[in-house]
Amino acid sequence: MRMALALLLVPATGLVADITVDKPIIPLAPPGAMVHAAYMTISNTDDVVKQLVGVSAEGYAMAHMHKTEVKGDVATMLAVDVLEIAPGQSVVFESGGLHLMLMHPEAPARVGDTVALTLEFSDGSTDAVSAKVVKMIHGGHGSQGDHGS
Template sequence: MRLLPVLAMIIAPAAAMAEGVKIEDAMVPLAPPGMMAHAAYRKLTNAGDATCQLIGVKAEGYKTAHLHQSANAGGVATISVVDQIEIAPGQSVAFEHGGLHIMLMHPVDVAKESDIVNLTLLFADGEALSTPAKVMHLHHDES
């Protein structure tokens, strides 16, 4: 089973599969100077038969990483930590601006454009799923 994600990444480099979970469009916007934290985004689809529970994330090159949610309530931008995200079979969850995102904190080195940040998603059943996220310039029209 351990070979499956690796095999899937060789066949389809843009999408990783494990236990039926597919990751697409993983990216990290190039971070401005002076930051202690920035974000990563991607889309998750549960193509399997069982509900999966995402409970955490690890990022190579960062001391910590969290699942986070931004919201704009009454004109005030707020952020909160998300403990668990359930994805039902066939359902997709988008991590995008102004909503869910992976918060990358305390970088060991400053990420440069085209660098790869390896993200590992942790699930409640003990499964871990890795995906490379490319560091790229954020353009407004890609939102």
């Protein structure tokens, strides 16, 4: 019994980072989209710099950190290998900037689904994030997920 309790206290993902994640959402993808995005705000609550070095998404073949860059009139997506988050800093993943790119879903996500994401840090710690699939409402000040567009 004591052992079972001990096991319960050990997170399944191993080391847990001192990280908080707010409003993790996945805008509902258009039909046929084999690639879509996840957005959120990641805050470093630790007193040391955290380096986000990877991400994985359950039900997807691959997930990457990406950044949209618009130079002049040309939009380019850049892969981000390492994202440094200073102590106390919050990094916003949002349209037109940083996003997690989820590739090749096993099945199309539906509104209300949750997708299990794992953020991986350079110190070996991880953070489990449950991102909700929402229908984005553009033009106002957010979506059902209260994500600014």
